[in-house]
Amino acid sequence: xxxxxxxxxxxxxxxxxxxxxxxxxxxxxxxxxxxxxxxxxxxxxxxxxxxxxxxxxxxxxxxxxxxxxxxxxxxxxxxxxxxxxxxxxxxxxxxxxxxxxxxxxxxxxxxxxxxxxxxxxxxxxxxxxxxxxxxxxxxxxxxxxxxxxxxxxxxxxxxxxxxxxxxxxxxxxxxxxxxxxxxxxxxxxxxxxxxxxxxxxxxxxxxxxxxxxxxxxxxxxxxxxxxxxxxxxxxxxxxxxxx
Amino acid sequence: xxxxxxxxxxxxxxxxxxxxxxxxxxxxxxxxxxxxxx
Amino acid sequence: xxxxxxxxxxxxxxxxxxxxxxxxxxxxxxxxxxxxxxxxxxxxxxxxxxxxxxxxxxxxxxxxxxxxxxxxxxxxxxxxxxxxxxxxxxxxxxxxxxxxxxxxxxxxxxxxxxxxxxxxxxxxxxxxxxxxxxxxxxxxxxxxxxxxxxxxxxxxxxxxxxxxxxxxxxxxxxxxxxxxxxxxxxxxxxxxxxxxxxxxxxxxxxxxxxxxxxxxxxxxxxxxxxxxxxxxxx
Numbered sequence: 001x002x003x004x005x006x007x008x009x010x011x012x013x014x015x016x017x018x019x020x021x022x023x024x025x026x027x028x029x030x031x032x033x034x035x036x037x038x039x040x041x042x043x044x045x046x047x048x049x050x051x052x053x054x055x056x057x058x059x060x061x062x063x064x065x066x067x068x069x070x071x072x073x074x075x076x077x078x079x080x081x082x083x084x085x086x087x088x089x090x091x092x093x094x095x096x097x098x099x100x101x102x103x104x105x106x107x108x109x110x111x112x113x114x115x116x117x118x119x120x121x122x123x124x125x126x127x128x129x130x131x132x133x134x135x136x137x138x139x140x141x142x143x144x145x146x147x148x149x150x151x152x153x154x155x156x157x158x159x160x161x162x163x164x165x166x167x168x169x170x171x172x173x174x175x176x177x178x179x180x181x182x183x184x185x186x187x188x189x190x191x192x193x194x195x196x197x198x199x200x201x202x203x204x205x206x207x208x209x210x211x212x213x214x215x216x217x218x219x220x221x222x223x224x225x226x227x228x229x230x231x232x233x234x235x236x237x238x239x240x241x242x243x
Numbered sequence: 244x245x246x247x248x249x250x251x252x253x254x255x256x257x258x259x260x261x262x263x264x265x266x267x268x269x270x271x272x273x274x275x276x277x278x279x280x281x
Numbered sequence: 282x283x284x285x286x287x288x289x290x291x292x293x294x295x296x297x298x299x300x301x302x303x304x305x306x307x308x309x310x311x312x313x314x315x316x317x318x319x320x321x322x323x324x325x326x327x328x329x330x331x332x333x334x335x336x337x338x339x340x341x342x343x344x345x346x347x348x349x350x351x352x353x354x355x356x357x358x359x360x361x362x363x364x365x366x367x368x369x370x371x372x373x374x375x376x377x378x379x380x381x382x383x384x385x386x387x388x389x390x391x392x393x394x395x396x397x398x399x400x401x402x403x404x405x406x407x408x409x410x411x412x413x414x415x416x417x418x419x420x421x422x423x424x425x426x427x428x429x430x431x432x433x434x435x436x437x438x439x440x441x442x443x444x445x446x447x448x449x450x451x452x453x454x455x456x457x458x459x460x461x462x463x464x465x466x467x468x469x470x471x472x473x474x475x476x477x478x479x480x481x482x483x484x485x486x487x488x489x490x491x492x493x494x495x496x497x498x499x500x501x502x503x504x505x506x507x508x509x510x511x512x513x514x515x
Contacts (some may be wrong), residue, residue, distance in 0.1 A: 166438070173431045177421035187414045187435065190407050194445040199452060217452055225445055233439055236434045239355055247324035249316050249390035249433045254330040256386040260336065260501065264306065267375040268299055271495045278502035281388070 024109035028117025033124055034213035035094055035110040042090040043125065046085045050083035050133040058140045073143040073203035077196050078134060080156070081163060083125040089184050091118045115168065122164045130156060136161035152206050155222070159199035162226040166191045169233040172240045191229070198222040283326045288501040295494030302488035309481045329387035331477050335485035337380040339404055342489055343373030344408050344443070345413070351436025353431060363429035364504075366436060368496035370415050372489060377409040400450040407446050411439040 036042060057075040095101040104114060138145055145152065167188055173185040198218045205215035282290075299387065315330040320327040350366035355360075387394040396402065415435055423430035470478060 069469065094419060169434070169438070173418065173434065174421075176427065177418075181415065181420070183421060186417060190322070190410050191438065191442055193407065194442075194449045197449050201453070221445075221449065221452065228441065228445075229438075232438060236329075236355075239430055239434055242430065246319055246321050247326075247390065249324045249326040252386050253314075253328050253391045254328040254385040256326075257332060259382045259386070260332045261310070263360070263375065263379045263382070265491070266304070268303060271413070271492065271499065272296065275296070275495060275499050275502065278499055278506055279289060281293070 019110065021110060021113045024107065024113035025117040025120060027111065027112060029120035029124065032091060032121035036090065036125065045084045046083045046129045047132055049086055050079045050129055051136050053079045053082060054133065054136055054140060067140045068143055069204065069208055072143050072207065073200045076137055076203060077200050080130055081192055081196055083129050084163060085167065085185055085188065087125045087129065088122055088164065088171045089181055091122050091168060092171045093180065096175060103218055105241065111241045112234060114241065115234055115237040119168050120163055123160065123167055125162055126160055130160065137231065144209060145174040149205045155199055155202045155206065158226050159195045159224050162195040163192055163227060165233040169237055172237065194225050195222060285505050287418060288498045288505065290351055292498035295498055298487060299491030299495055302491050305484045306488060309484055313477050317473055323391045326390040329383050331481050333380060333383040333387055334374050335477065335481040336383065336481055336493050340373050340376035340405065340408060340488045341483040342486065343369045343376060345374065347370055348379050348440030349434050351433040353435065354433040360429060362501045363433060365497055367419060367432065368493055368500055370412055371496055372492040374412045374416065377412060380405060381409055398450065399454060400447050403450045404443055404447045408443060415439065
């Protein structure tokens with residue numbers, strides 16, 4: 001890797017090489033996933049939650065009046081976001097034991113690297129939950145998923161990156177409060193509105209096999225949201241991490 | 244009467260607005276009084 | 282002049298401004314109810330507009346102040362900025378409550394529905410929810426420096442979010458046109474009505490300033506009290 005200067009979120013040119021930062025990102029993500037891998041509690045909770053939500057939504061509708069295509073996109077995204085939120089909190093809760101967060105701060109990892117590492121870890125976590133609940137989703141709803149899989153994956157990836165970035169920032173804030181599991185959804189839900197609405201509209205358009213031109217506006221909105229909020233979350237994280 | 248008969252809504256809204264504003268204003272005056280006491 | 286004296290001075294100024302604004306607000310009531318003509322198609326309920334719109338404007342102003350001061354706090358780290366931002370948030374909640382109660386009371390008789398998920402209404406609802414979230418976050422953080430820093434982060438995020446909410450709902454409506462509700466046209470208001478509206482906006486802005494000054498001085502007085510207690514103990 002080229003040894004160069006990596007620009008940290010404060011704008012200081014810190015003499016940390018790109019390689020070291022990338023290493024820090026993977027190290028943090030890897031550590032988080034390793035810890036999760038030992039007990040897998042959060043993972044199984046999220047998964048079970050996702051399947052339960054899908055099941056309840058499926059049985060809660062009147063099949064004769066509400067078509068698959070009407071309900072499926074909403075059901076999918078409600079499932080993904082709520083199961084995802086369960087996973088977001090764990091990224092920082094695990095640092096509260098034995099003041100582990102101080103340990104992370106003491107490493108040469110920049111706040112940027114810490115944020116990206118946390119986001120990466122959460123993305124793997126949430127992504128896996130999504131991956132496993134997708135077949136359950138297909139089981140329940142008769143929608144042409146396979147034909148449109150690539151663009152659907154793109155939409156799912158974009159929206160997930162969007163809410164995981166914002167969620168990682170908020171999780172870092174609420175972990176210091178007493179009721180962090182409740183506070184995270186309370187603070188986050190307004191921020192889920194644009195990406196989830198866009199994702200639902202996109203999913204509906206895709207599964208209804210509509211031409212891309214019809215829903216490209218939503219794609220731009222989703223992309224704009226992800227770019228802007230990923231950037232802001234990254235920059236603002238440094239303020240959270242300060243001592 | 245050439246206009247719809249919905250005066251009740253108007254009265255309700257004006258009352259609610261006045262009450263909320265008044266309660267908030269009074270709460271501010273009261274809280275300042277309490278905090279200013281030595 | 283001690284810090285306490287200047288806070289008391291500010292509280293007094295705020296109190297005067299608020300009192301003037303309240304009296305003026307009563308004047309608006311009189312003017313709107315008795316000296317402004319009834320709109321022919323919407324009926325008397327249209328007059329709710331003279332309260333609802335200016336109050337919504339004040340809530341939006343409060344939100345912008347909180348958001349912008351949050352950003353400035355993160356840059357300059359002056360604790361006063363955080364205190365003002367928090368004061369503005371509380372005042373904003375008060376105005377938002379009035380806005381969200383008068384809105385449906387206007388909507389039901391005039392548009393046939395208590396609520397419609399259009400861009401403006403939904404954005405204002407979210408502004409209220411974001412204010413509440415901001416207060417909840419502040420309530421849960423006890424260290425003053427952390428509380429200031431974290432709520433500033435939330436304030437900035439909220440500021441960036443609201444335009445997105447507006448656009449999202451707007452596109453949702455444009456791409457999925459719902460049956461057109463019995464929505465009144467937006468005619469240019471005739472002179473008398475326009476004057477009532479504009480005066481009401483001015484009064485509500487004055488009220489916001491008065492409330493803000495009072496709430497800010499309250500926060501300062503409380504801080505002073507805290508310090509006195511701590512000093513008294515030690």
